[in-house]
Amino acid sequence: MKYDYLIVGSGLFGSIFAYEMNKIGKKCIVIEKRNHIGGNIYTSKEENINVHKYGAHIFHTSDKKVWEYINEFTEFNNFINSPVAIYEDKMYNLPFNMNTFYQMWGTKTPAEAIAKIEEQKAEANITEPKNLEEQAISLVGPDIYTKLIKGYTEKQWGKDCTELPAFIIKRLPVRLTFDNNYFNDRYQGIPLDGYTTVIEQMLDGLEVKLNTDFFEDREKWENIADKIVFTGMIDQFYDYQFGRLEYRGLKFETETLDMENYQGNAVINYTERKIPYTRIIEHKHFEGSDSPKTIVTKEYPAQWNPGDEAYYPVNNDENNEIYTKYEELASQEEKIIFGGRLGTYKYYDMWKIIDEALNCVEKEKELIE
Numbered sequence: 001m002k003y004d005y006l007i008v009g010s011g012l013f014g015s016i017f018a019y020e021m022n023k024i025g026k027k028c029i030v031i032e033k034r035n036h037i038g039g040n041i042y043t044s045k046e047e048n049i050n051v052h053k054y055g056a057h058i059f060h061t062s063d064k065k066v067w068e069y070i071n072e073f074t075e076f077n078n079f080i081n082s083p084v085a086i087y088e089d090k091m092y093n094l095p096f097n098m099n100t101f102y103q104m105w106g107t108k109t110p111a112e113a114i115a116k117i118e119e120q121k122a123e124a125n126i127t128e129p130k131n132l133e134e135q136a137i138s139l140v141g142p143d144i145y146t147k148l149i150k151g152y153t154e155k156q157w158g159k160d161c162t163e164l165p166a167f168i169i170k171r172l173p174v175r176l177t178f179d180n181n182y183f184n185d186r187y188q189g190i191p192l193d194g195y196t197t198v199i200e201q202m203l204d205g206l207e208v209k210l211n212t213d214f215f216e217d218r219e220k221w222e223n224i225a226d227k228i229v230f231t232g233m234i235d236q237f238y239d240y241q242f243g244r245l246e247y248r249g250l251k252f253e254t255e256t257l258d259m260e261n262y263q264g265n266a267v268i269n270y271t272e273r274k275i276p277y278t279r280i281i282e283h284k285h286f287e288g289s290d291s292p293k294t295i296v297t298k299e300y301p302a303q304w305n306p307g308d309e310a311y312y313p314v315n316n317d318e319n320n321e322i323y324t325k326y327e328e329l330a331s332q333e334e335k336i337i338f339g340g341r342l343g344t345y346k347y348y349d350m351w352k353i354i355d356e357a358l359n360c361v362e363k364e365k366e367l368i369e
């Protein structure tokens with residue numbers, strides 16, 4: 001064998017694994033089907049603005065080890081994500097907090113907001129939430145559910161809220177303070193010079209082949225290294241033998257505008273069902289870039305078809321059951337390690353991917369010793 005490890009995918013997971021193994025003298029090769037490294041966190045500099053090519057990426061974590069690790073590759077700015085939602089002709093702060101409650105109901109104190117939410121919840125009479133709709137209503141009541149959650153969620157996932165798992169909405173905080181920070185985490189920010197420089201440092205000096213799909217020459221790649229780290233779709237790896245897993249696709253429409261400031265915020269969500277995009281991001285506001293122009297991206301959720309980029313796993317019971325069968329096969333592999341969002345079919349944020357990759361590296365090192 002020519003290499004110790006073949007790493008399929010140059011996203012955050014694959015790049016951390018390759019970096020750490022190279023550091024201890026293991027010979028690695030990384031293959032990547034896209035024409036650039038970085039996977040979905042890839043940014044490119046245009047008009048002096050780092051453009052998030054695959055949607056807004058805000059780094060956040062409460063895990064000190066993860067934070068210190070990523071800070072070895074970049075400094076972060078002090079960006080705090082505070083998206084604003086537009087529903088019909090009104091704007092609402094997110095996540096759901098005292099500002100939102102004031103805008104929705106005119107409540108001014110936590111006691112007034114609690115009373116309003118309780119009144120709304122009592123009308124709905126939900127004891128044990130079984131799906132996203134029931135979960136959302138039992139957290140914030142039907143008014144907020146109808147205006148800020150239902151339309152956004154149904155276009156985002158292409159499913160009715162009653163068919164979606166409750167955990168998706170639990171990603172968002174509900175607060176009785178006037179705090180518009182979208183995340184509860186201790187650490188948050190955007191890399192000072194984009195995410196691509198982080199990945200470039202991880203892969204510096206390593207052999208990386210772009211425009212190279214594992215499945216186009218599977219036999220060759222399966223015989224090139226002692227072990228394979230696979231961060232692509234696990235169902236594709238196993239030839240869909242237990243059926244296809246479901247993914248959600250996205251389309252991005254990016255425009256450079258001849259003005260300094262288009263919307264005054266990095267992220268504006270459009271929560272009405274009839275508007276086909278979920279959010280518009282204005283990239284310069286992630287980092288206060290100095291530019292006479294601005295670049296904005298509309299994010300359109302889309303049905304995923306084989307061959308499209310798989311952006312989100314759809315972790316409902318049906319898909320999770322199919323995944324369990326693939327996971328069982330994966331657990332018996334001695335030569336293959338599955339990692340990352342697609343390799344483990346998990347809706348993981350960046351911090352969790354770093355955590356998983358570092359754990360995976362530790363396990364691998366124990367085997368080597």
Ligand code: FAD
Pocket residue numbers: 008009010011012013014031032033034037038039040041054055056057058059060212213214215231232233250311312339340341342348349350351353
């Ligand atoms: P990926 O980035 O998907 O990397 C996998 C790589 O493998 C890709 O480059 C792919 O091209 C390559 N590959 C796949 N199959 C093959 C093959 N057969 N042959 C060769 N190469 C292959 N996280 C946050 O923490 N904060 C955010 O604000 C945030 N926003 C997000 C917004 C969007 C729209 C999306 C989709 C995700 C967001 N995330 C966010 C999540 C974040 O993108 C992921 O946690 C992270 O990028 C996952 O890294 P990964 O290495 O697992 O996967």
Ligand code: UDP
Pocket residue numbers: 085094148149150152153156168169171172269271
């Ligand atoms: N969500 C919503 N309204 C919003 C923003 C989010 O209903 O204005 C819901 C939606 O179901 C979404 C989930 O909250 O899928 C999680 O949102 P998050 O911003 O974490 O999603 P991501 O950035 O991963 O797309």
